[in-house]
Amino acid sequence: MLNFEFKNPTKIIFGKGQIEKLGNEIPENAKVMMLYGGGSIKTNGIYEQVKNALSGFEVVEFSGIPANPEYEILMDALKIIKEKNITYMLAVGGGSVIDGVKFLSAAALYTGDTPWDILKNAIKTEKGLPFGTVLTLPATGSEMNSGAVITRKETQEKLAMGGPGLFPEFSILDPEVVKSIPERQLANGVADAYTHVLEQYMTYPIGALLQDRFSESILQTLIEIAPKIMKDPADYDAAANFMWSCTMALNGLIQKGVPTDWAVHAMGHELTALFGIDHARTLAVIAPSHYHYNFEAKKEKLAQYGKRVWNIQSGSTEEIAKAAIEKTVDFFHSLGIDTKLSDYTSAYEGTAEKVSERFTERGWLGLGEHKTLAPADAEKIVKMSY
Amino acid sequence: MLNFEFKNPTKIIFGKGQIEKLGNEIPENAKVMMLYGGGSIKTNGIYEQVKNALSGFEVVEFSGIPANPEYEILMDALKIIKEKNITYMLAVGGGSVIDGVKFLSAAALYTGDTPWDILKNAIKTEKGLPFGTVLTLPATGSEMNSGAVITRKETQEKLAMGGPGLFPEFSILDPEVVKSIPERQLANGVADAYTHVLEQYMTYPIGALLQDRFSESILQTLIEIAPKIMKDPADYDAAANFMWSCTMALNGLIQKGVPTDWAVHAMGHELTALFGIDHARTLAVIAPSHYHYNFEAKKEKLAQYGKRVWNIQSGSTEEIAKAAIEKTVDFFHSLGIDTKLSDYTSAYEGTAEKVSERFTERGWLGLGEHKTLAPADAEKIVKMSY
Numbered sequence: 001m002l003n004f005e006f007k008n009p010t011k012i013i014f015g016k017g018q019i020e021k022l023g024n025e026i027p028e029n030a031k032v033m034m035l036y037g038g039g040s041i042k043t044n045g046i047y048e049q050v051k052n053a054l055s056g057f058e059v060v061e062f063s064g065i066p067a068n069p070e071y072e073i074l075m076d077a078l079k080i081i082k083e084k085n086i087t088y089m090l091a092v093g094g095g096s097v098i099d100g101v102k103f104l105s106a107a108a109l110y111t112g113d114t115p116w117d118i119l120k121n122a123i124k125t126e127k128g129l130p131f132g133t134v135l136t137l138p139a140t141g142s143e144m145n146s147g148a149v150i151t152r153k154e155t156q157e158k159l160a161m162g163g164p165g166l167f168p169e170f171s172i173l174d175p176e177v178v179k180s181i182p183e184r185q186l187a188n189g190v191a192d193a194y195t196h197v198l199e200q201y202m203t204y205p206i207g208a209l210l211q212d213r214f215s216e217s218i219l220q221t222l223i224e225i226a227p228k229i230m231k232d233p234a235d236y237d238a239a240a241n242f243m244w245s246c247t248m249a250l251n252g253l254i255q256k257g258v259p260t261d262w263a264v265h266a267m268g269h270e271l272t273a274l275f276g277i278d279h280a281r282t283l284a285v286i287a288p289s290h291y292h293y294n295f296e297a298k299k300e301k302l303a304q305y306g307k308r309v310w311n312i313q314s315g316s317t318e319e320i321a322k323a324a325i326e327k328t329v330d331f332f333h334s335l336g337i338d339t340k341l342s343d344y345t346s347a348y349e350g351t352a353e354k355v356s357e358r359f360t361e362r363g364w365l366g367l368g369e370h371k372t373l374a375p376a377d378a379e380k381i382v383k384m385s386y
Numbered sequence: 387m388l389n390f391e392f393k394n395p396t397k398i399i400f401g402k403g404q405i406e407k408l409g410n411e412i413p414e415n416a417k418v419m420m421l422y423g424g425g426s427i428k429t430n431g432i433y434e435q436v437k438n439a440l441s442g443f444e445v446v447e448f449s450g451i452p453a454n455p456e457y458e459i460l461m462d463a464l465k466i467i468k469e470k471n472i473t474y475m476l477a478v479g480g481g482s483v484i485d486g487v488k489f490l491s492a493a494a495l496y497t498g499d500t501p502w503d504i505l506k507n508a509i510k511t512e513k514g515l516p517f518g519t520v521l522t523l524p525a526t527g528s529e530m531n532s533g534a535v536i537t538r539k540e541t542q543e544k545l546a547m548g549g550p551g552l553f554p555e556f557s558i559l560d561p562e563v564v565k566s567i568p569e570r571q572l573a574n575g576v577a578d579a580y581t582h583v584l585e586q587y588m589t590y591p592i593g594a595l596l597q598d599r600f601s602e603s604i605l606q607t608l609i610e611i612a613p614k615i616m617k618d619p620a621d622y623d624a625a626a627n628f629m630w631s632c633t634m635a636l637n638g639l640i641q642k643g644v645p646t647d648w649a650v651h652a653m654g655h656e657l658t659a660l661f662g663i664d665h666a667r668t669l670a671v672i673a674p675s676h677y678h679y680n681f682e683a684k685k686e687k688l689a690q691y692g693k694r695v696w697n698i699q700s701g702s703t704e705e706i707a708k709a710a711i712e713k714t715v716d717f718f719h720s721l722g723i724d725t726k727l728s729d730y731t732s733a734y735e736g737t738a739e740k741v742s743e744r745f746t747e748r749g750w751l752g753l754g755e756h757k758t759l760a761p762a763d764a765e766k767i768v769k770m771s772y
Contacts, residue, residue, distance in 0.1 A: 002401070012393065014390050014642070015387075209607045213602075240594075241387065244387070
């Protein structure tokens with residue numbers, strides 16, 4: 001097991017009817033900005049619940065944060081935060097809204113030239129403007145971690161940021177929100193959380209027995225609830241397990257003491273930046289090729305995953321590992337998620353080279369758990385994903 | 387799944403050579419009281435490491451906190467804390483020392499008549515004197531939770547306390563300490579953590595799929611590492627998994643969203659108070675009888691545990707559930723831990739009645755996950771454990 005540090009101070013308030021507790025979590029006299037996305041919260045009742053819970057606070061609303069939160073739009077919000085002396089933010093949405101609010105949390109207190117530096121120079125935020133979240137879309141785990149990914153349309157870039165100052169102070173997780181989520185986004189949520197676990201697990205054995213079992217627990221739970229949630233998102237118990245699994249998949253716990261990969265995300269982000277493909281679907285496109293390409297380095301963990309998660313008991317390590325990749329592809333397909341780039345765009349030629357070039361430009365010369373995956377490897381993997 | 391709230395702000399610093407980071411975690415100018423037990427830290431090198439890491443701080447030492455931390459001794463420490471205006475405490479030890487420091491954390495800021503009230507009236511501590519820990523004995527999980535159990539010799543009582551103000555600010559977990567722990571205490575640590583998980587898991591199914599799997603993960607890991615750690619406590623990977631499993635067994639995570647039992651602890655504490663039997667061993671005495679006595683209510687979870695943790699695949703629910711209890715007893719025996727009260731004392735007659743009387747006196751009329759286990763039931767369970 002590797003040495004590690006772990007601290008996660010976010011307060012989780014989980015369950016039915018918990019949104020009404022919101023007011024108790026925000027400091028009295030706070031000047032609140034409530035941020036949300038495209039307005040789905042106005043049709044599913046969450047907007048009403050949140051507004052009621054915020055009665056007594058001075059609230060400024062900012063809506064229209066899109067999937068893959070855009071720098072330009074967030075800069076508009078930042079202007080209002082400064083003009084109105086906002087002291088607390090409330091993100092009401094999924095990972096995109098919460099990530100956008102994290103950027104604003106950092107940017108509001110940033111004293112450098114331009115907040116873009118926070119992303120470009122990967123500046124760690126030690127202290128941000130405080131914020132809480134009401135989660136409306138289980139997927140990214142952003143509700144209980146301190147990381148964010150921000151997109152800049154004009155340069156077709158998608159960059160990560162974070163720091164210990166960017167944990168939500170609280171997050172309200174009411175599984176009843178799941179029933180109004182469209183099928184496409186439910187599928188994305190399951191695939192996103194599933195791949196988050198794989199990025200922290202599908203490396204090489206390092207004797208971290210408990211972390212491995214926790215990762216496998218999340219994968220098994222997602223496999224178990226996926227068909228239920230896709231069939232009936234009003235199934236409360238399935239929704240609750242879905243929601244909690246997504247949070248636990250990326251709240252830092254399972255990555256402690258183990259090597260992590262994250263190359264699937266690095267390549268996937270480029271596909272979103274270039275083609276606008278849903279984040280989760282880019283992961284489903286890249287992951288199988290990535291595991292085939294890095295088969296020798298990952299086969300022991302692939303086989304452990306095959307045995308424990310997919311119950312494949314017979315065959316050599318190689319055979320079980322290969323079968324495990326196929327099971328993963330089948331699982332994505334069972335969610336209605338395609339796993340080839342050509343399923344999403346006919347303009348895929350040249351993508352692999354472009355991804356490779358971008359990695360080279362950014363100096364990303366060694367990705368993955370061994371820091372040895374070069375831009376040329378990424379090029380081959382993306383090509384295998386066509 | 388039940389509604390829940392979860393917040394655990396303790397910073398974990400885990401791994402080899404981490405004790406030297408201590409100084410960074412304590413506020414500058416803090417007046418530190420360093421508390422420890424019987425002096426084993428002076429022979430295994432931990433005392434030296436801690437003292438070196440504390441150079442530059444004003445430090446008062448308080449040693450001699452015994453297993454089952456005693457109220458009278460802690461009151462001596464409290465006097466010094468007040469006389470010397472201590473602003474920060476550092477617990478160097480296992481659960482007893484850490485629990486003792488939690489009591490002091492609460493007592494130092496308590497403004498009522500006598501700190502005994504905190505225990506007697508189960509007063510929740512919202513804010514305590516800040517403290518950190520250096521864990522020397524994996525077992526209780528106290529290093530990452532906000533609860534404590536304190537003993538009062540003169541009245542033969544053992545009572546619980548806690549509150550959100552009693553989380554350690556940080557805990558340093560260096561698995562290298564495990565190699566100098568005597569066999570008896572290693573066995574106790576494994577059995578203690580194992581039973582902690584059972585108390586939060588062996589109830590009835592409530593559709594909390596992920597929590598169940600996390601609990602099973604900890605049990606499986608403890609089963610896997612127990613023979614390794616008993617044979618060779620210098621096996622670093624086994625020690626690291628042992629240590630992290632003990633912490634995760636009682637840091638609050640696996641109990642969220644599920645019913646919990648804790649009747650085994652309630653009865654076990656009485657056996658420690660009456661006979662001085664090691665805490666973990668009292669749990670191993672009570673648990674099997676408790677599960678047999680409450681078999682009908684617990685058989686579904688017992689069978690799930692039998693299948694998933696012990697891989698018992700054939701038989702009816704009842705048969706698998708019964709076999710799972712036997713496997714649990716065998717596991718305790720494999721650690722060298724006896725599971726009958728008569729193995730520890732010949733003066734066991736009358737114990738069951740005494741436990742029952744004490745529960746009645748304290749108004750503990752309904753324990754367990756259904757709050758229906760009456761003193762008369764406890765009497766029968768303790769008698770079954772003779």
